[in-house]
Amino acid sequence: MERVFTLLSFGPEGWGDNIAAGVVITVSLALATLPVGLALGFLVALGKRSPDRFLRLAANIYTTIFRGLPELLTLFLVFYGAQIGLQKLIHFFDPAASIEINAFVAGMVALGAVFSSYASEVFLAAFRAIPSGQYEGGYAVGLSSSQTMRLVIAPQLLRLALPGLSNLWLILIKDTALVSVIGIADVLRQSQVAARVTKEAFLFFGLACLIYLALAMLSSIAIAAIERRAERAGAVR
Amino acid sequence: MTAAPGSLTPAERPPVQKAPWTHQRTLGVVLLCIWAALALAVAAFMVESWNPTLFERYAPRYMSGLWITIQLVVLSVIFGALLSIPIAYGRMSENRFLSALAYAYVYFFRGTPLLAQTFLIYYGLGSFRPELQAIGLWSFFRDAWNCALFAFTLNTAAYQAEILRGAIGSVGRGQWEAASALGIPKLLAIRKIIIPQAMIVALRPYGNEVILMIKGSAIVAIITVFDLMGETRRAYSQTFDFQTYIWAALIYLALVELLRNLIDLIEKRITRHLKR
Numbered sequence: 001m002e003r004v005f006t007l008l009s010f011g012p013e014g015w016g017d018n019i020a021a022g023v024v025i026t027v028s029l030a031l032a033t034l035p036v037g038l039a040l041g042f043l044v045a046l047g048k049r050s051p052d053r054f055l056r057l058a059a060n061i062y063t064t065i066f067r068g069l070p071e072l073l074t075l076f077l078v079f080y081g082a083q084i085g086l087q088k089l090i091h092f093f094d095p096a097a098s099i100e101i102n103a104f105v106a107g108m109v110a111l112g113a114v115f116s117s118y119a120s121e122v123f124l125a126a127f128r129a130i131p132s133g134q135y136e137g138g139y140a141v142g143l144s145s146s147q148t149m150r151l152v153i154a155p156q157l158l159r160l161a162l163p164g165l166s167n168l169w170l171i172l173i174k175d176t177a178l179v180s181v182i183g184i185a186d187v188l189r190q191s192q193v194a195a196r197v198t199k200e201a202f203l204f205f206g207l208a209c210l211i212y213l214a215l216a217m218l219s220s221i222a223i224a225a226i227e228r229r230a231e232r233a234g235a236v237r
Numbered sequence: 238m239t240a241a242p243g244s245l246t247p248a249e250r251p252p253v254q255k256a257p258w259t260h261q262r263t264l265g266v267v268l269l270c271i272w273a274a275l276a277l278a279v280a281a282f283m284v285e286s287w288n289p290t291l292f293e294r295y296a297p298r299y300m301s302g303l304w305i306t307i308q309l310v311v312l313s314v315i316f317g318a319l320l321s322i323p324i325a326y327g328r329m330s331e332n333r334f335l336s337a338l339a340y341a342y343v344y345f346f347r348g349t350p351l352l353a354q355t356f357l358i359y360y361g362l363g364s365f366r367p368e369l370q371a372i373g374l375w376s377f378f379r380d381a382w383n384c385a386l387f388a389f390t391l392n393t394a395a396y397q398a399e400i401l402r403g404a405i406g407s408v409g410r411g412q413w414e415a416a417s418a419l420g421i422p423k424l425l426a427i428r429k430i431i432i433p434q435a436m437i438v439a440l441r442p443y444g445n446e447v448i449l450m451i452k453g454s455a456i457v458a459i460i461t462v463f464d465l466m467g468e469t470r471r472a473y474s475q476t477f478d479f480q481t482y483i484w485a486a487l488i489y490l491a492l493v494e495l496l497r498n499l500i501d502l503i504e505k506r507i508t509r510h511l512k513r
Contacts, residue, residue, distance in 0.1 A: 047264075047265075047268075050261050050265070051261070052259065052261040052262045052264075052265045053265070054262060054265030054266050054268075054269050055261050055262070055264055055265030055268065056265070057265070057269060058265055058268035058269045058271075058272060059268075061272050064490075064494070065490065067493075068452075068489065068490045068493040068494060069452070069486055069489055069490060069493075070451075070452040070453070070454075070455035070466065070489055071452065071455075072455040072456055072458070072466060073455055073466065073469075073482070073485060073486055073489060076470075076482055077482055077483075077486060080473075080479060080482065081479060081482070084479050170348075174348075174349065174350040174351075175350070176350075177350035177352045177353055178350075178352060178456070180352070181459055188350070188352065188353055188356070191356075192356070195360060195361075199364075200364065201356075201360035201361045201363055201364050202357070202360075202361035202362065202363075202364035202365065203364070205353060205356045205357040205360060205361045206357060206361065208353050208356075208357075209345070209349040209353050209354065209357055212348060212349040212350055212353060213344075213345065213348045213349055216348040216349075217348075
């Protein structure tokens with residue numbers, strides 16, 4: 001038991017500080033991906049409900065691809081594919097140059113693409129739940145279409161999309177574990193290193209699982225607070 | 238009323254108005270052009286790097302990898318379905334202890350990444366090697382494939398238990414009461430009355446779960462199981478040819494799309510009595 005405490009302590013003997021650094025990486029990756037995924041997902045949702053056939057098709061291709069590919073494969077495609085593509089592009093201008101893709105950015109792009117394609121479905125469902133009278137009311141009082149979207153539709157949309165989006169956030173936290181494979185020192189990667197060095201695999205992977213659980217619980221608390229706040233602002237339906 | 242019948246000649250049909258060219262259409266065309274350019278670039282890349290010896294060497298391996306993926310998903314979904322029944326029963330049980338236990342199980346497996354669970358089982362159980370050897374389970378947990386199957390079964394059982402619970406809960410109480418009023422035994426009522434109605438609700442989530450398992454199964458490549466993803470990684474590390482990943486992407490996409498369409502078909506079939 002004492003050995004366990006030594007192993008988990010912060011300091012030269014223990015792995016606590018390494019794993020805490022991993023938690024920071026995991027959380028910052030998820031937090032950095034969230035706005036990208038939300039913005040992109042919203043745009044894709046707008047594309048999907050456009051009256052124009054071509055725009056709808058383009059948006060649907062996007063979701064079909066990123067919802068159909070395994071997240072791990074998306075990550076590899078972005079990580080290696082972007083590297084090769086950019087390398088070729090740069091060789092075109094300067095044959096001697098070489099480029100390294102930042103693993104963190106690759107993880108952000110891949111997770112953002114997956115998140116946004118699921119988020120677009122959530123936004124789409126929320127759009128469908130808003131009656132067309134809301135738009136007509138906006139136009140009737142003289143708001144432009146962008147003003148209607150910003151002042152009338154978006155606040156209701158966010159409230160309707162919140163449950164779906166919070167689900168996606170919990171999935172996003174779990175998906176960040178995949179970036180340990182491309183060498184980002186997140187929680188899982190750090191536990192893997194610790195497990196290999198100390199031969200206490202069950203302890204460290206169990207700890208990693210508990211950390212993810214704790215993150216999920218913290219998120220649930222935060223989400224509940226946001227939902228209460230959103231409900232207070234909303235009209236009673 | 239007073240008008241002569243002759244004045245009722247049908248008016249000229251108004252000319253069909255051409256849809257105006259909007260900004261959205263411009264954007265749509267541009268985006269579609271980008272997709273087409275990307276598809277062309279991928280196709281050109283595949284043609285350019287086409288290598289018959291490479292294809293001959295790796296195509297059978299990809300097929301065996303695909304077979305492993307399918308086996309893993311099918312087996313874990315079936316075992317998971319069996320395991321989900323007692324868990325869903327526990328979740329719906331009146332017994333506090335039982336329902337708390339089932340809730341903790343579901344919360345743990347839905348709240349942690351599948352990759353971490355797989356590591357916990359594959360590497361973590363190695364910490365208990367003497368104990369496992371004593372009860373003769375070590376030979377099972379030594380194998381990466383068995384560990385992956387075990388982890389996936391536990392994981393999908395948690396998700397399926399929630400689906401099952403939701404679906405059974407969606408069938409009205411009156412259905413149970415009517416069945417017992419007619420003297421139908423409980424098991425028969427479940428089989429003939431509750432399950433057919435619950436399946437309509439559960440089909441889509443079940444289908445999504447299978448798709449998620451197909452996509453999630455790619456992570457077994459990390460614990461050295463040579464499924465489709467594992468074969469891809471091996472092929473890439475031997476050839477450094479990026480087309481290996483594109484082949485895998487195409488196969489996974491085809492698999493998922495096939496399944497999605499299949500689910501749509503089944504849904505049409507089991508809801509045909511609701512169509513008007």
